[in-house]
Structures are given as C-alpha cells and as structure tokens.
Amino acid sequence: MVETQKSSTALQQITSNDVSTICSKCGEKILNVMTADENKVYHPHCFNCSDCGKTLAGGFFYKSKNSKSDESTITSRNSLAEPLRFCEICYKKVAPKCARCHNIIEASSIVWEDKKFHETCFTCWGVDKNGVQCQKPMKDEPVYPLNDKWYCKICFDKLDTGVSAAARDILSQKCRKCYKEFAPGSLVSEYKGDYYHPTCFICSQCNTSIASKSFYHQSKSDDQQSEAKFLCENCHIKNAQECAECKNKIVNGEAIGFEGKQYHRSCFTCQNCHNEIGTAHFFKTKDGKYICQQCSLQQQHDSPTK
Template sequence: MTTVQFDCQYCTVSLLGKKYVLKDDNPYCVSCYDHIFSNYCEECKEPIESDSKDLCYKDRHWHEGCFKCTKCNHSLVEKPFAAKDERLLCTDCYSNECSSRCFHCKKTIMPGSRKMEFKGNYWHETCFVCEHCRQPIGTKPLISKESGNYCVLCFEKQFAHYCNFCKKVITSGGVTFHDQLWHKECFLCSGCRKELCEEEFMSRDDYPFCLDCYHHLFAKKCAACSKSITGLRGAKFICFQDRQWHSECFNCGKCSVSLVGEGFLTQNNEIFCRKCGSEAATDIK
C-alpha cells in the first residue's frame, strides 16, 4: 500500500494529521504560513497570525482587538468610522474634531449632512434662514446686515432705500446728496449726464454738476485772465464791486506787483498800486 506524501510547501515537514493552511493551492504548516504570509498590525506591530482575525482598511491591517478609535479607544469592529490624517476615528470623535460647527446653533454639522457656507461660516441648512421671515434661504439671493441675513423681499420691506433717480431699491452702497440717495450709476451730472460717483462735482440750486459743466455754466470769470474762478481746494480769489480776480491775477496793471492785501487805486477798468495809480492820475492831469 502506497503512502500519500503531504508536506509543507516551505519546510517540507509532513502535514499528515496536522493543522495546515492552503495558500495558492499549496499547503503550509501553521508556523511557516505565519512566518511567511502574516500581515503586521498597524497598532501593536505584531504579526496577525492565521488563528487571528485580520481586519484590513486601505492596505493596512489590524488585529480585531487593535481595531479601535485612536481618540476614545472604543472598538471600531462592525461600526462606522472615518479616517483623518491616517488615524481612524469613530463618527462621534470625527464629528467633534473635524466637522464644522453651525454658526447659528453651535452644534456639529455631521458628515454627509448638507451645510450652507457664507462669508467663511457654516450653517445647517435648516438654520440658514432669513432673520425676518425665518424661512430657509438655501441658494436664493440674500442681503447681509450686521443684524443677520435677509431674503431680498424681507430686506426691501424692512430696510431698503430707493434711488432718487430711478426709484428702484438700493441694496448696497449708493451716494448721498442733500439727504437723498442715488445708485452710484444713477448719480449723474445735471449738464452732460456723466457719472459723478468717482468725480469731483459742485452743486447749483440742489443739482450736481461736474466741474467742467459747472465752470462752463456758472463760474465767474477772472477780470484779468478771463478763466473761470472756482474756489476749489482752498483757492483764493478777490472780489471788488462786480468784478473778480484769481489771487495770483490781482496785480497792478502797470508794474504787475501783487495787490493782495495792499491798498490799490482804480481807473476806468484798471487797477493800480498806489504809486502807479498816482502817476497815472498825474499823467491824466
């Protein structure tokens, strides 16, 4: 009678009547199998032998007793878990450590639940509501104030100002002129109709004008150089009777010395310093 040979593939010891493990259809004694093929546990760094349960996640292995939350140390066997920076965490620890907190109720926004983000803060979808009507805003347009976020309809009812020109709501920004509001794009020169929000302008009879239009339409002219006298940026000018001069133009008509702050004489439409005025009067005699 022929005896069937049944040996360990690695050490060739007979496996007849002994416990063995098949690997790729080849038999191995338990000792050789554990030595050659065992994975090493991520937690305790010991081999996971054939008589132990090997738990695997993303090519990493644990003994059943080592498969625990790295923060609270509770077992994760057959329980939901999440990974953070190569660490395994139970859902409670993951939520406390990694999940956002609702800006309104301060509670954790659980992984997988819908959250709303606005200005760097997060809300539960049910907490992100209009401050006035308390209805969820969702992805609808909103307007934000210090007191909270508002749907457009409630904002217009509660706070909106209306443009003096187009009569439509001003939702943000705007220009105030004589206690009235304009959209920036509606605040125009009353002469040429160009936008004034980024321009210097002047007022006449409660109407705004750009500098060019104001100078052309209303500014008085210097009696010496005939250019407009605006008085802008603290510019000084001289008035005498019905005539005006730029301060730098208020000079003697003969010797050109400045007459600002000085006594002067007039003859016809000319102005003179006292010396030149006296000479001119003598010449006339």
C-alpha cells in the first residue's frame, strides 16, 4: 500500500526554442510542449504512470508520498529520484483500503493490528438484544478483540465469552513489546505489571521465549518508556563474570567487587579464619590475600614487640 494525494497538471507550450528547458526525468531539452509538477518540468511522454506507463500530462493523477525504492511491488518506469505517480485505474490497485469495508481510504485512517480503517468503520461490533448495533467510535478507546471483531468494554462485558473480569482487564492492555492487544483465550506473560505475548517475552540475546522459564532482568534504566530486557538462564551464564578466586561464573547471589575484580561472596574470605568478609572492613596483606579486621587486630596483638 502507498499513501497518495490527488494532483493535476497542465500542458504548457514553449514559445521559443532558445529557452533551455531540461526534462527532470530524461535530462534532455524540451523543445515544444512540457508539463510541470512541484517546480519540475517534463516531456509529456516522460510524465507517466509508475505502473502502466500511461502519460499523466494534462490531467489528474495520484502522487505517492513514498519513494519508488519503498514500494517494491510496483514495476515503475520512473527513475529512483522520482515519486510514484498513478493514473486513476492503477491507483485503485495500490491505494490503502479499509480492512472492514474494503473501500479506498482517501483521508485520515486508524491503524489497529497492522490494519487500516476509516474512522467511521472502526466502531464497536456489539449488538443488543433488539439487534441494534452499538457502533460506538473506538478511536482512542480501549479495544476488546474477539474472533476478528472488536468491542467496547460495555458490549464485551455482555458477551458470553467465559472470560473473567480480571482477564477482561488484561484484554484492555497492550503487549509491552509489540503494543498489540491480547486475544481472549490467549496466553499472557506478566512481569512487574507489564503484560507480554509469550512470543514477545523473549531473551534479548538469543530471542528464545522465556515464558514459564527462569530468566534474569537485564534492564538498568529507570525510564518507564524504555523496553525491558531479559536474559534466559543460558545467556545469563554466558555473560556472567568470572570469580577471581575460584574462576567459576558468578551466576547467582551477590558479587563482591574489589580492585576491578569480582568474587563470589563465599570466595571473598579472610585467609586466617575463612569467614566471609562481605562489605565489612578488611586489610590486604603483602602477598595479596585479605584478612578481616578482627584477625588483623589479633595479629597485631600477638606479634612480639621490639
């Protein structure tokens, strides 16, 4: 699909052959009749439909806001620098269409689930007991999808879907990653108040699903708008730092950092009493070992005085 606007152009007669007028498409001089669009001039036979090649000079045409390189489905005769232009017939083939009424969308549209709709078509599908359709406009409203249709909250609550009130609240949410709605009956993963499709709740490194599995929260940002990042257990182990004492990966538990090195808490111990030092005061010996404050004081007390 391409976004277009309707335009028109007129033929103009060049009165003098001495006028140096160059066609913006073929680069050759225009000697007799030309047509213009957006401060550019063309031979009439160069100003043509991007799909069928029919000349558009002297009539109405539809011009795309997309560049030719953005629309791979069009077999265009225009250069890459030229915008896409279409005659009336070809425009009907490429114009965006409403996913509900299937008519061409000329003005503004609503995008939902990667589909475009007329604003007047994106309304609640609910029907009351008398057969009267709700047709509430759903723009900027919570959408409750069911079987390729969508409903406002009032109409959805009246449906016999077997969906609990808590599940209905989830249905009004959007996936934290893809920002799409949840379909009734689908599985949902939740983490700290955010909801995800299981296919979206994945390891940020290997892209495998971590739904119903152990994982590690990788994000360090306080920005609520930033995307949370997670690591599966295998990737967490691969990325884990190595303990400077035992040389094993520091996977679980708090790590102790000192002089640019990381240690398991259980490995960062006093060389005398072998108790964990943790974050308490300690001293480094000449041979690079560590002793706790209590052992250091004991050594000073036991050392002979000269």
